[in-house]
Amino acid sequence: MTESHEHTSGISRRKFAQLLAVSGSAALLPAAELRALERPRGAVPGAPPSADDSFWTLVRGQFALDDDLTFLNAANLCPSSRPVIETLYQRARDLDRDPSPDTKERLIAQREETRRLLAEYLRVSPEEILLTRNTSEANNIVSSGLALKPGDEVVISADNHPSNHRAWTEKAKRFGFSVTVVDAVTPHPGPEYYLEAFRKAVTPRTRLVAFTHVTSTVGDGFPANELCALARERGALSLVDGAQTFGVLDVDLSQMQPDFYTGSGHKWPCAPRGTGVLYVRRTAQAALSPSIISLYPGSVGISRSHEGIGQRDEPAMIAFGQALRMQMTIGRPAIESHARELSQALIAGLSSTGGVKVWTHSDPARSASIVAFQPASLDPRRLARALYENHRITAQVRGGEDRPGLRLSPHLYNTHADVERTLAAVRRYLTSGV
Known part of the structure; x- marks a missing residue:
C-alpha cells in the first residue's frame, strides 16, 4: 500500500494494529507485518476514499483462510477473522472453566454490548434490536408474531428466500390470510419497475410488504427505501430481508425506515455461525407477539419480551460484536x-x-x-x-x-x-x- 492510502480506506495502519491489540490477536501477526501496520503514514490531502490490493491483503491476513484458497462464497457463509475466533474461544473457555451464575452474568453483560454495537452499526437504538441465530429465524419471528387473519394480505417478492416466502404461504394455509407474489424479472428491469409492481400489488387489505434487499439468487437489488415508504403510505408494515446486504453494504436503517429488518452474522459480517439480528421499529413492536416464551431475555426494549428463549450461546454473540468492531474500524463505506x-x-x-x-x-x-x-x-x-x-x-x-x-x-x-x-x-x- 502506498502512503496515500493510509487513511482513505477508512482505517489507518496504526488504527488497524490497535484493533488487533485490543482483541488480543496482534500476537497472531508476524512481527514484521505488525511493525508495518504501526508505522505512521501521511495521507495525500483530498485523495479519494480508496484502498488498493495491498491493504485488502492485510485484511485477508486477519482470516484463517488457507493461503491457496480463493473463497468467493460470502453469500452463503463467511470465515471469521482471527480476532473473532479468539474472542469466541476465550469466552467459551471462561464459561467452561467456571459455569457459575457469576460467569453467566458477566457474559450476558458482554452480550448486551453486542446489542449496542448492532444498534450503532445499523444506526438505530438498542431497544429495537433482537439477537437471533440467523436471518431465517428472524424472518420467522415476524411471520409467526403478526396477528394475521382471513381477509388480510401479505405482498412478497418471488425471489425471496424460503424463510421469507414459503414461511408466508404455509402460515397463510393455517391462518387464512392471502399471499400475493410480485414476479421477478431477469435481467433486472430497474428500481422503478419493482416500485410500480409493488404499488399495483398493494391493496387496502395489505398488512405487510416483505421483500429481499438483494436477492441470493442472482444478486438483484430492490429499492428498499422507496418500498418501505410505499408500505407506510398504504398503512402496511414492511419486512426487509437483509441477509445479502447486512455486513457488506453500508445499510442505514434510520434512512430506510423498515418496520422489520433481518440479517445473519455468519454471512457478510464474518461473525460466528448461529448469530443474527432482527430490527423491530419502535412503532411496530406492539404488533409483534413473542413466538417463544422462556427464560434469559435481553435487558432493553423489545428484547425483554421477545428474546427469552432459554440458554443461548453467549460466546458466539459476544464474538459477533467483535466482528462488527472490525468492520466499523476498517470503514463500512x-x-x-x-x-x-x-x-x-x-x-x-x-x-x-x-x-x-x-x-x-x-x-x-x-x-x-x-x-x-x-x-x-x-x-x-x-x-x-x-x-x-x-x-x-x-x-x-x-x-x-x-x-x-x-x-x-x-x-x-x-x-x-x-x-x-x-x-x-x-x-x-x-x-x-x-
Whole structure:
C-alpha cells in the first residue's frame, strides 16, 4: 500500500494494529507485518476514499483462510477473522472453566454490548434490536408474531428466500390470510419497475410488504427505501430481508425506515455461525407477539419480551460484536466500495467471455456483491468441482432451470488477483471443457 492510502480506506495502519491489540490477536501477526501496520503514514490531502490490493491483503491476513484458497462464497457463509475466533474461544473457555451464575452474568453483560454495537452499526437504538441465530429465524419471528387473519394480505417478492416466502404461504394455509407474489424479472428491469409492481400489488387489505434487499439468487437489488415508504403510505408494515446486504453494504436503517429488518452474522459480517439480528421499529413492536416464551431475555426494549428463549450461546454473540468492531474500524463505506468493485470486475470479465450468460445486471444501482452466471453449455456442478479441486476456487452452484449456473460473491478478504485467477480458470474450462 502506498502512503496515500493510509487513511482513505477508512482505517489507518496504526488504527488497524490497535484493533488487533485490543482483541488480543496482534500476537497472531508476524512481527514484521505488525511493525508495518504501526508505522505512521501521511495521507495525500483530498485523495479519494480508496484502498488498493495491498491493504485488502492485510485484511485477508486477519482470516484463517488457507493461503491457496480463493473463497468467493460470502453469500452463503463467511470465515471469521482471527480476532473473532479468539474472542469466541476465550469466552467459551471462561464459561467452561467456571459455569457459575457469576460467569453467566458477566457474559450476558458482554452480550448486551453486542446489542449496542448492532444498534450503532445499523444506526438505530438498542431497544429495537433482537439477537437471533440467523436471518431465517428472524424472518420467522415476524411471520409467526403478526396477528394475521382471513381477509388480510401479505405482498412478497418471488425471489425471496424460503424463510421469507414459503414461511408466508404455509402460515397463510393455517391462518387464512392471502399471499400475493410480485414476479421477478431477469435481467433486472430497474428500481422503478419493482416500485410500480409493488404499488399495483398493494391493496387496502395489505398488512405487510416483505421483500429481499438483494436477492441470493442472482444478486438483484430492490429499492428498499422507496418500498418501505410505499408500505407506510398504504398503512402496511414492511419486512426487509437483509441477509445479502447486512455486513457488506453500508445499510442505514434510520434512512430506510423498515418496520422489520433481518440479517445473519455468519454471512457478510464474518461473525460466528448461529448469530443474527432482527430490527423491530419502535412503532411496530406492539404488533409483534413473542413466538417463544422462556427464560434469559435481553435487558432493553423489545428484547425483554421477545428474546427469552432459554440458554443461548453467549460466546458466539459476544464474538459477533467483535466482528462488527472490525468492520466499523476498517470503514463500512470502504468495504462496500471494495466488494462492489470486485463484483463489477467479475461481471465485466464474464460478460466479455464468449458463451457466458451473466444473470446479474451490470448497473451497480441494481446489484451489490453477488454475481451469477451460466457457463455456456458446461455443467455448473462439474465446473464448480473443477474450480475447487484444480484451482482452489470456491463458488456456489445454482441448479435447476431457474437461472442456473454459478454464483460468486467476493468480500473484504478478496483482491483483484482473486478475480483475475477466477476469470482465467473459467475461460480455460470454457475452451477445454470439464
